Amino acid sequence: MNNMKDRVTIYEVAKASGYSLATVSRVINKQSNVTEETRKKVEATIARLGYKPSALAQALATNKTTNIGIVIPSANYVYIANMLNGMTEVAKAKGYVLTLFVTNHSREDALSVVEKVITSHVDGAVIFDDELDVEDINKISSYQVPVVVVNNTIVGDKVASINFGYEHKIKEIIKNYFKSGDKKMYFLHVHNSGRLLERIEKAFIESHLEEKRSYGILSCDDSYRQTYQDFISFFKNTHQGYFLAYRDSIAMAVTNAALDSGLSVPGDVEVLSIIGTKYASMARPQLSAMHIDMKQVGMKAMDMMTDLLNGGLDEKSFKFESNYLPRVSTK
Amino acid sequence: MNNMKDRVTIYEVAKASGYSLATVSRVINKQSNVTEETRKKVEATIARLGYKPSALAQALATNKTTNIGIVIPSANYVYIANMLNGMTEVAKAKGYVLTLFVTNHSREDALSVVEKVITSHVDGAVIFDDELDVEDINKISSYQVPVVVVNNTIVGDKVASINFGYEHKIKEIIKNYFKSGDKKMYFLHVHNSGRLLERIEKAFIESHLEEKRSYGILSCDDSYRQTYQDFISFFKNTHQGYFLAYRDSIAMAVTNAALDSGLSVPGDVEVLSIIGTKYASMARPQLSAMHIDMKQVGMKAMDMMTDLLNGGLDEKSFKFESNYLPRVSTK
DNA sequence: TTGTACGCGTTATCAC
DNA sequence: GTGATAACGCGTACAA
Numbered sequence: 001m002n003n004m005k006d007r008v009t010i011y012e013v014a015k016a017s018g019y020s021l022a023t024v025s026r027v028i029n030k031q032s033n034v035t036e037e038t039r040k041k042v043e044a045t046i047a048r049l050g051y052k053p054s055a056l057a058q059a060l061a062t063n064k065t066t067n068i069g070i071v072i073p074s075a076n077y078v079y080i081a082n083m084l085n086g087m088t089e090v091a092k093a094k095g096y097v098l099t100l101f102v103t104n105h106s107r108e109d110a111l112s113v114v115e116k117v118i119t120s121h122v123d124g125a126v127i128f129d130d131e132l133d134v135e136d137i138n139k140i141s142s143y144q145v146p147v148v149v150v151n152n153t154i155v156g157d158k159v160a161s162i163n164f165g166y167e168h169k170i171k172e173i174i175k176n177y178f179k180s181g182d183k184k185m186y187f188l189h190v191h192n193s194g195r196l197l198e199r200i201e202k203a204f205i206e207s208h209l210e211e212k213r214s215y216g217i218l219s220c221d222d223s224y225r226q227t228y229q230d231f232i233s234f235f236k237n238t239h240q241g242y243f244l245a246y247r248d249s250i251a252m253a254v255t256n257a258a259l260d261s262g263l264s265v266p267g268d269v270e271v272l273s274i275i276g277t278k279y280a281s282m283a284r285p286q287l288s289a290m291h292i293d294m295k296q297v298g299m300k301a302m303d304m305m306t307d308l309l310n311g312g313l314d315e316k317s318f319k320f321e322s323n324y325l326p327r328v329s330t331k
Numbered sequence: 332m333n334n335m336k337d338r339v340t341i342y343e344v345a346k347a348s349g350y351s352l353a354t355v356s357r358v359i360n361k362q363s364n365v366t367e368e369t370r371k372k373v374e375a376t377i378a379r380l381g382y383k384p385s386a387l388a389q390a391l392a393t394n395k396t397t398n399i400g401i402v403i404p405s406a407n408y409v410y411i412a413n414m415l416n417g418m419t420e421v422a423k424a425k426g427y428v429l430t431l432f433v434t435n436h437s438r439e440d441a442l443s444v445v446e447k448v449i450t451s452h453v454d455g456a457v458i459f460d461d462e463l464d465v466e467d468i469n470k471i472s473s474y475q476v477p478v479v480v481v482n483n484t485i486v487g488d489k490v491a492s493i494n495f496g497y498e499h500k501i502k503e504i505i506k507n508y509f510k511s512g513d514k515k516m517y518f519l520h521v522h523n524s525g526r527l528l529e530r531i532e533k534a535f536i537e538s539h540l541e542e543k544r545s546y547g548i549l550s551c552d553d554s555y556r557q558t559y560q561d562f563i564s565f566f567k568n569t570h571q572g573y574f575l576a577y578r579d580s581i582a583m584a585v586t587n588a589a590l591d592s593g594l595s596v597p598g599d600v601e602v603l604s605i606i607g608t609k610y611a612s613m614a615r616p617q618l619s620a621m622h623i624d625m626k627q628v629g630m631k632a633m634d635m636m637t638d639l640l641n642g643g644l645d646e647k648s649f650k651f652e653s654n655y656l657p658r659v660s661t662k
Numbered sequence: 663t664t665g666t667a668c669g670c671g672t673t674a675t676c677a678c
Numbered sequence: 679g680t681g682a683t684a685a686c687g688c689g690t691a692c693a694a
Contacts, residue, residue, distance in 0.1 A: 007474060009671055020681045025673060033679060052474065055450045056391050057671030060686045065387065067430070076416040078409065085407040088433045092440070097447065099398070099430040102419045109423070116428060119386045143338060143383065224613055252613045259615070282555055282583045284590070284615045340687055351665045356689060364663060388687030391670045 008049045017045040028053055059121065068305060069122035069145075071101045071113055071129045073194075077247070078277045079294045083128065083150075086298025094306050096123070103131045105192055110136065118143045124305050126150065130194035146308040148301050151196050155316040160304045164196060164292055165321040166274070167203040170244075173272070173290075173324055174207040181331070183242040183270060186216040188254075190246050193222060197246055200274060204244060216241070224249040231257035239263060242270040242330070248279040251287050255329055271329040285328040292320045339380045348376040359384055390452065399636060400453035400476075402432045402444055402460045404525075408578070409608045410625045414459065414481075417629025425637050427454070434462045436523055441467065449474045455636050457481065461525035477639040479632050482527050486647040491635045495527060495623055496652040497605070498534040501575075504603070504621075504655055505538040512662070514573040514601060517547040519585075521577050524553060528577055531605060535575060547572070555580040562588030570594060573601040573661070579610040582618050586660055602660040617658040623651045 014024045019042060026034045027042045045051075059065040068091060072080050084098075091098050101117055103110040110131040117125050117140055125140060128150035137154060141147050146158040153163050174185065187204045190197060201217070208215040218234075220227045231254050240263070245251035251273035258269035265271065265285050273280050276289025297320055307313035345355045350373060357365045358373045376382075390396040399422060403411050415429075422429050432448055434441040441462040448456050448471055456471060459481035468485060472478050477489040484494050505516065518535045521528060532548070539546040549565075551558045562585050571594070576582035582604035589600035596602065596616050604611050607620025628651055638644035 007671095011671075021672085022674085022681055022683095023679085026680090029673080035679065038679080050473075052446070052449045054391075054452055054671050056387060056396065056452045057686090058673075060385075060387050060391055060671080060688090061673040063686075074416060075406070075412050075419060078412070081406050081409070081412040084431075085405060088406060088431060089435075092433065092435075097430055097432065097451065099428055100415075100419060101428065102423070104420075104423075115383070118383045120428065121385055121387045142381075224609060249609070249613060256613065256615065278555060278580075279610065282580060282587065283613070284587065338687095342687075352688080353665060353690075354663085357664090360689080366663065369663080385687055388670090389689075391672090392687080392689040394670075 007054075008051045010051070010053065013042070013046055013049060013051050016049060017042050065121055065123055066096050067099055067120075067122045068096050068302075069099050069101055069117045069120060069125040071103065071117065071125060071127040071132065073103050073105045073129050073131060075100065075102065078279065079247070079275050080128070082277065082294035083298035083301070086295035086300075087126065087302045088298075089295075090299050090302040090306075094302070096302075096306070103129050105131060107131055114139060118145065124148070124309055126301050126305055127152075128301075130196070146305065148305045148308065150297065150301055151194070153317065158308060160308055160313055160316040160318075162297060162301055162304070162318050162320065165319055166196065166200050166290065169290065169322050169324060170200055170203050170274075171207045174204065175211065177242065178211055178213065181242060181270075183240050184214065184216060185242045185244065186218050188227075188243060188245045188250060189217050189219050190222050190250070191219065193246060197274075200244075218243075220250065222246075222250075224253050227253035228257050232261060235261035235263060235269075240268045242272070244272050244274060246273075247275050248273050248277050248283065248287060248289070251280070251289070251329070252283050255283070255285060255287070265329055266331050270331060273329075276325060280325070281327065288327045288330040289325050290322045291325050292322050296320070338385075339382045341382070341384065344373070344377055344380055344382050347380060348373050396452055396454055397427050398451075398453045399427050399429055399633075400432055400448045400451060400456040401429050402434065402448065402456060402458040402463065404434050404436045404460050404462060406431065406433065409610065410578070410606050411459070413608065413625035414629035414632070417626035417631075418457065418633045419629075420626075421630050421633040421637075425633070427633075427637070434460050436462060438462055445470060449476065455479070455640055457632050457636055458483075459632075461527070477636065479636045479639065481628065481632055482525070484648065489639060491639055491644055491647040491649075493628060493632055493635070493649050493651065496650055497527065497531050497621065500621065500653050500655060501531055501534050501605075502538045505535065506542065508573065509542055509544065512573060512601075514571050515545065515547060516573045516575065517549050519551050519558075519574060519576045519581060520548050521551060521553050521581070524577060528605075531575075549574075551581065553577075553581075555584050558584035559588050563592060566592035566594060566600075571599040573603070575603050575605060577604075578606050579604050579608050579614065579618060579620070582611070582620070582660070583614050586614070586616060586618070597660055597662050601662060604660075607656060611656070612658065616660050619658045619661040620656050621653045622656050623653050627651070 014021045027039050101113045114136050124146040126148045141159050149161045152161050243254050251271050254271050255265050273287045273289040276291040280287040280289040345352045358370050432444045445467050455477040457479045472490050480492045483492050574585050582602050585602050586596050594600050604618045604620040607622040611618040611620040
């Protein structure tokens, strides 16, 4: 393989093989109207010159990048990594490549991400980021970019959505707890962690209001370490409670802080992880959790995306119901 | 925002504003040689028409996509997600976007990934995937794509590398353990999990050979659940040992299996996680672990990448030394 | 300061 | 079956 020479173009292949651009292009795209002999020859010079087509030029000519944009707040959460995993799997199977756009929970970045998604000319965009609102989605969509939105219910001509069934299930869990449970329930409110958590918090509050029970809302940080420290302090004065935590790591911060404060789980302190991952069952004590298989979500999202691109998506809305997996951290 | 109309091009902006392509192009690229007045006018019609430049056409014209390819075996590991997080952060700051190429530990996929990285015309590629060997890297590099390789030592004109210092440290840990430790050491061998683990395994073996100690190599699966089951069986016959595990989840499989088998940690069973993440300190008992901050690695990799792109990378090789963080799972 | 014309690497529509 | 040639949307010398 020769170093330090410019990339060879289709034009050079044409000249070197003695055929025209058109013919070379035909063999590249495996079209039929070309003699077996010329095909062989052209392929030979392609190999000899080490020619690789430019996806850029192809995309410009065909108006198709085989590229799908993924909008997420961060790649750093386990459940998002799981989803990413599912998406890359079916994307690869269907010949697409994924481009990452991360907003980092910032509205400012979200704005620039919207711009970039449009300018980058991706064939479609999968959005799992509450920082983008309906208007942002519509804006992207208005630029002929098909969209699949995760954790949202908006649909349209070229926009489909996947949403999560949490509220109903969580109300069920809470009201069931009222029957035999003896502890006050606390909801761990994490600032700016999205509409899903907001909806769940609302369901939490409603459940208590409906049964005229008192409850607590605890503001906490989105990091394990800080939340752990906060609960070490918290447990100095309060010695029991049932805590609903957003993610496994937040839930583990509570159980660990409880244990390290000499409290028992689930005797004194009960904890439920709302977005459970495999770590919920790996933690000790094992975390009771709600669960949606995010890899499946990612796969479904990409399936919907490719269907959208092929013009054949009938069900533009799909719902994943959460499971309740009672384990050790609750009674 | 109008729906269902074709994307407006620079040509239409030119016509609508009464200026030429060139002028419009200049205001888009914020060049100086344009009157404030015409700038205003052009920007007005750009806004009015909702024009967005095509990154594709720009890339074709300038020979610069602002796009960096990331090659990884999977997005599903925590330490890779951490690295991704670091990379997206500096990429965004420097105006780049990341596109993902995943090999899924398959040589076949690795081959097609090499092709795709080349054809996709990314400005550069960061590779953290042992499925790609030196020849693959050289091939990519020969197509004028600057490369930063993580977990490798190869360097070249346009290829830099980041490598990890594990072997020395692990030998130190092992030999130190020989002084007071009383258990036989086992290395958990995971099939096809890369050269880093292979090197560490080699260091493990060498340490024992040098001191004429016996050791064990245990083949295990790369999943928590399977490894947990395997160790439940294992601990029926064997009741103690010092286990070196690749990742936190594998290490947790061992500690959990030990505990659930009635063994004590670290009394009967000691465990060291080689690639520790934050989960090592969240697990109970807390895992002793080796640690490299993968977010920092990702940031450094992107820094090196952008330096490479700007032609000014002096240090083409960088080494991250691992830390040893003794916690509860070892004495 | 502004406009003209060409190039970037392909695909696709024609002819032949 | 094969070959000119015009798009695709933009950047940029060069000229005006």
